[in-house]
Structures are given as C-alpha cells and as structure tokens.
Amino acid sequence: MSGEPTQAHLPKLLERGRIGDAVLIPALGVAQALALGVGAFATRDAFTALHGNGSPTLANLAVLVGAGLTAAGIEVLSRQRSEALGQSYALSLRHVLYDHLAGMDRREVAARRVGSLSLRFVGDLSAARGWFGRGVSRILTALVVLPAAALVLYLLNPLLAAVATPPILLSLLGMLALAIGLQDRHRSLRGQRASISIAMMERIAIAPDLDLLDRTDRELAALDDDGAVLRRNAVARISRVGLLRMLPQAGAAVAGAAMLWVSGRAGVAPGETAAGLAVLGILIIPLREFAEVWDQYCAWRVAREKALELLARPSARRHVVPQGHPVGLRLVGLPLGPRRIDAEIPPGALALITGPPGSGKSLLGQLIAGLDHAPHGTLLYDGQAAPLPRILHVGDRSIAIQGSLRRTLTLGIEPRPGRRDIERAARTFGLAPLMTRLDGLLGRVGEAARTASDSEALRLDLTRAALSRPDVMVIDAVRLWSDPEQAALLGHLRRLTDCTMLLIGPPAAAIACDVIIDLAEYPVAPSPDARALPS
Missing domain, CATH: 3.40.50.300 (P-loop containing nucleotide triphosphate hydrolases)
Known part of the structure; x- marks a missing residue:
C-alpha cells in the first residue's frame, strides 16, 4: 500500500448540495399543514353558513378549493424533493463504501462473501434512501405540524381540544409500546435476506453443476425452508407496523366520536365541530406517518451497523505514479x-x-x-x-x-x-x-x-x-x-x-x-x- 490506512465515516446529510432540500422539505410540510389549516377554517365558515340556511360564499368556496389544490401540489413537490434527497444520500454512501472497498487488502475483500458485500449496495442503500429521503423530513415536519394543529384545535374550541387529547395520548402510548423491538425484527429479517442472497449468489453460477450432482431438489428444499421463515418474520414485522399505523386512526375515531358527543351536549356550533374534525384529521396525518418513519429508522439503524462494520476495516487508496522505466x-x-x-x-x-x-x-x-x-x-x-x-x-x-x-x-x-x-x-x-x-x-x-x-x-x-x-x-x-x-x-x-x-x-x-x-x-x-x- 502506498498510504496509511484511514478510518472512513458515513456521509453527512447536510453536505454535497443537500442542505437546500433538507431545509425545503420540512418547510413544504409546514406550508402544507398551513394550507390544510386554512381549509379547516374555511370548512367551519361553510358549515356555519349552511346551518344558517344560507349558502357558502364564492370566496369561501374559493378558499376551500385553493387550500386543497395547494396542499396537493405541495405533496407532489415534497415527494419529488424527498426522493432527490434520499437518492443523493444513497449515492454518497455508495461512493464511500466502494471507495473503502477499493482501498482494502485484496485478500480481505476476497475473504468476504460476494452476496454479503452486494447487499451493502442494494438493501442497505434502500434503507438509507428511505430514512433520509422521507423519514428525516417527516420527523422535522411533524415537530412543527403536531403542535401547530393542536394549537389550531385549541383556538377553534378549547373544549373540543380537551376532549380529543386523552384518546390521542393513549394511542401514542400504545404506539410506543409496539415500537419497542421493531429494530430487532429488522435485524433478524436482514440477516435472513442476506443468508438467502448469499446462498443464491454462490449457487446460481454453478446451478447446472449442482444439478449434475443431483442436488437441485435439496437446494430447492433449503430455499423453500429459508423463504418460509423469511415470510413469517416479514409478515410479523409488517403486522406490527400496520398496528402502529392503526392506533392513531383508532385514537382519532374515539376522539372524533367524543367531540361529536360533547358538541351535542354542550351546544357547540356545527361549524366549529366540523372544523375541529378537519383539524383532527390533520393532526392524525403525522401520527400515522410516525409508524412508517419508525420502520424506516429501524431499517436504517441495522443497515448503518453493517456499513460501519465494513468502514471500520483498514483501507488506504493506492497512490500510483508511473515511472516510465523498469523499477528495481x-x-x-x-x-x-x-x-x-x-x-x-x-x-x-x-x-x-x-x-x-x-x-x-x-x-x-x-x-x-x-x-x-x-x-x-x-x-x-x-x-x-x-x-x-x-x-x-x-x-x-x-x-x-x-x-x-x-x-x-x-x-x-x-x-x-x-x-x-x-x-x-x-x-x-x-x-x-x-x-x-x-x-x-x-x-x-x-x-x-x-x-x-x-x-x-x-x-x-x-x-x-x-x-x-x-x-x-x-x-x-x-x-x-x-x-x-x-x-x-x-x-x-x-x-x-x-x-x-x-x-x-x-x-x-x-x-x-x-x-x-x-x-x-x-x-x-x-x-x-x-x-x-x-x-
């Protein structure tokens, strides 16, 4: 080697031109929440007009339509920039991993199974793209949208806000309980996927030779057994994620029913109730996304462990200077x-x-x-x-x-x-x-x-x-x-x-x-x- 081995590090999110998207995506999330909030107030005004045997004004309807179109357009732009951010980070991570592998000793690279190394450039990069592309931005957006939506609900009607709070908090506690252990399931799943990937990459090139040795049935049986275990664990993971997404909806359903019941008992204006239900829907959006965000984060944590394990190995790029003559x-x-x-x-x-x-x-x-x-x-x-x-x-x-x-x-x-x-x-x-x-x-x-x-x-x-x-x-x-x-x-x-x-x-x-x-x-x-x- 022509240089001293160096310690490589994972790429940082806020570099290589990613700062703009990292700031823009949460800002778009806040703008979308504001548009939905404006729509909630417009909904209140429309229901108030209907309750008074009148019709919503053209301005009121224009605000409703404009808020909906604005929120939809922001969603499209947010997804585009999120994908660009995730792909950019995945590109940087791919660059770091390959650069590190290139500088490692040949015998150490040869000692590693090709399927295991290739998984760094497929599954692990997908996990990185998912977390940095959507997960981080959703977390930042939720940190603004959740308190803002709660404030809007309180400003609409403090009584409705007080009634909706307990079911939402209970659903959050349930989500916290279900979230524990999800990373272990991801780690187990990744190990099983890696095992199948490695086994297949080793056998694909010699499949005809193995068939000549009368091993095809045995290899297929092993593949089926491994696939069955993978399927069971994958279903268990997605079931837990589904429960995580379901709890906020369940909490919102209970909160909505409680708001309607209290509105009838306390004589809350129908317009305020309708607007409160609309804001409750806005409040639930980031809570439901928390389930997917946590799933993405757990997948990234497992991928990150494997990437750091590889980057911890000694590596130094070879510095070559042609001499133009035979060298002793x-x-x-x-x-x-x-x-x-x-x-x-x-x-x-x-x-x-x-x-x-x-x-x-x-x-x-x-x-x-x-x-x-x-x-x-x-x-x-x-x-x-x-x-x-x-x-x-x-x-x-x-x-x-x-x-x-x-x-x-x-x-x-x-x-x-x-x-x-x-x-x-x-x-x-x-x-x-x-x-x-x-x-x-x-x-x-x-x-x-x-x-x-x-x-x-x-x-x-x-x-x-x-x-x-x-x-x-x-x-x-x-x-x-x-x-x-x-x-x-x-x-x-x-x-x-x-x-x-x-x-x-x-x-x-x-x-x-x-x-x-x-x-x-x-x-x-x-x-x-x-x-x-x-x-």
Whole structure:
C-alpha cells in the first residue's frame, strides 16, 4: 500500500448540495399543514353558513378549493424533493463504501462473501434512501405540524381540544409500546435476506453443476425452508407496523366520536365541530406517518451497523505514479507466514518466485503488486516505499468488466491506445479468432471474460498488460503454465514491454530467469509479530 490506512465515516446529510432540500422539505410540510389549516377554517365558515340556511360564499368556496389544490401540489413537490434527497444520500454512501472497498487488502475483500458485500449496495442503500429521503423530513415536519394543529384545535374550541387529547395520548402510548423491538425484527429479517442472497449468489453460477450432482431438489428444499421463515418474520414485522399505523386512526375515531358527543351536549356550533374534525384529521396525518418513519429508522439503524462494520476495516487508496522505466525491487524482512523474505530484483530483470504448495508464493506476488500490505518489513521500489510505480498483476481471475473488446483490452490505460495498436497487440497474442467472432473491437465481452475461452481470457489479460506498459509486472497464473504457447506468450511480453517482470510458478520455469526466489530455501522461524501474514 502506498498510504496509511484511514478510518472512513458515513456521509453527512447536510453536505454535497443537500442542505437546500433538507431545509425545503420540512418547510413544504409546514406550508402544507398551513394550507390544510386554512381549509379547516374555511370548512367551519361553510358549515356555519349552511346551518344558517344560507349558502357558502364564492370566496369561501374559493378558499376551500385553493387550500386543497395547494396542499396537493405541495405533496407532489415534497415527494419529488424527498426522493432527490434520499437518492443523493444513497449515492454518497455508495461512493464511500466502494471507495473503502477499493482501498482494502485484496485478500480481505476476497475473504468476504460476494452476496454479503452486494447487499451493502442494494438493501442497505434502500434503507438509507428511505430514512433520509422521507423519514428525516417527516420527523422535522411533524415537530412543527403536531403542535401547530393542536394549537389550531385549541383556538377553534378549547373544549373540543380537551376532549380529543386523552384518546390521542393513549394511542401514542400504545404506539410506543409496539415500537419497542421493531429494530430487532429488522435485524433478524436482514440477516435472513442476506443468508438467502448469499446462498443464491454462490449457487446460481454453478446451478447446472449442482444439478449434475443431483442436488437441485435439496437446494430447492433449503430455499423453500429459508423463504418460509423469511415470510413469517416479514409478515410479523409488517403486522406490527400496520398496528402502529392503526392506533392513531383508532385514537382519532374515539376522539372524533367524543367531540361529536360533547358538541351535542354542550351546544357547540356545527361549524366549529366540523372544523375541529378537519383539524383532527390533520393532526392524525403525522401520527400515522410516525409508524412508517419508525420502520424506516429501524431499517436504517441495522443497515448503518453493517456499513460501519465494513468502514471500520483498514483501507488506504493506492497512490500510483508511473515511472516510465523498469523499477528495481528490494524486500527486507517481509513477513510470509513463519518466513522472513529478503531479496533484491534489479530493474528490468526476469524473476521467478517458486516454492512448495502453501508456501505463500501468490501472497508474496500480491504484496509486491500492492494488492496487499504487510504489517511490518520493508518493500522498496527503486529505493522508495511510496508511491507505487505502475504495476500490472495478471492472475487466474480475468479483470474484465462487461463491455466492448476494446474497453476490456484498454481497461485502466490512459491515454487509450489507438485502434491499430490495439488490434496489432491482440493479434500478436493470438486473439485474431476472438476479434473475428466478435466482429471487431466493438464486440461485447462478458463479465470476467466469461464469453471467452480460458485460453482467450489469458490472452486478453496479457494483451492489456503489454498495452499498459507497466514498470513492474507480476504474473501469477496457473493457466499460463498449462498453455502450450507459454514460451511464445512470455517472449511477446518481454519484447513489447520494458519492465521488471516477476513470474510465480513451478521450478521448471526458472530457465532464462535472472533472479530465482525459492521460498523453500528460506528458514522457517517463529513469528515475533502475531500480525504476520498467513501463508
């Protein structure tokens, strides 16, 4: 690594241009409540006119219609800005998570299950979008609307306000009791969804192979069992949320009935009663939304825990500065399990790293390539630990993102070579049949080069390595040593690139190598540091 690991943090809500929406959305909620309040007073005036055997005035009707249209328009705008705010925060969180993953050690990322990591970018981001897009704004709006609606009800008729208060308070207490434990249900549900997602992602790619092993029925039975448990828990969660939403309605129904009963007994004017019922409806809106807000908050809390757990892992982005010439390497006390590696590789040399199975050859290659970092020891490039020179690592897993053949061959290369240079290099490494099959460089290559054969996938990586003109190249590919044209392929690489090249392979590959690092020759000694890298 070229930098010290840093502690990443979750993005803040009030940054990246989100302040405007964060202020506007609660303001829109207040404006909507005001419009509904104006409508409530207009309703009172209309009922008063009707009670006096008259008709509402045109001005009164205009206010009623205007208040309704205004409230509806504000609702549309509020939802638009809420979605924009939630999407903006989700984008920032996605950026932070991917940036952190990119800076982590390759072996640590590889140790994590792909399904679990992908859930960070799907379900957890949806939870973040829901909470910051709608939840936060609703809470802020409710903090203004609830006391304002209560004040309006009191100003309309203190007696009606006093009668409506006890049922509403009882419903709030019931909501509080039901809200306890909802986060645990979300945590359990997320774990079950993650388990199913991970299992499916592991099995989808090998489903035909599992079928050949006569395991399909067993896998389907396990999927059905997990799905049944997930369904029961999901229904239990949504039932609790439904009860949370129902309680304010129940409280409002009791409060409304009490207001009507008291109005009849105390002789409250019908207009005031109608307006009071309208305000009661306004009062219940944020109370009902509290149920959904709490559900969103619990989902976000669980997602936040997982995001912070990932962000707590060490991560440091690699700082690469191309040198434009072969770079010499010096390894001093580099920990590799119980061994300490000391070696020196001159600039432009062809070196071989070999050793018995499990000795750590591939791990040493990843350390040299900058994909991993050692807890101690020294690794110098032309006498410097940082920045990294331009290093190309070729492994058994093809680095290919679904896209055109041209994009695959020039991934990470700036400036991009011209079409003729790309075609010339591709033909040199034997990719002419693939180019013909794909109708040229614009033909599409699948994810991880799955649409190409293993031999073609190797040649894709080697062609890109030649085009990138690295300062150091590390080749750790078993598929290379099993290729009948390995000598010709390595010869093309040596001819087309001017770099220090490290091969990781069997002792038989030592022919014509300038430096040989045989890990079997390094003594095994107890590690003084418990953090030494595993072999």
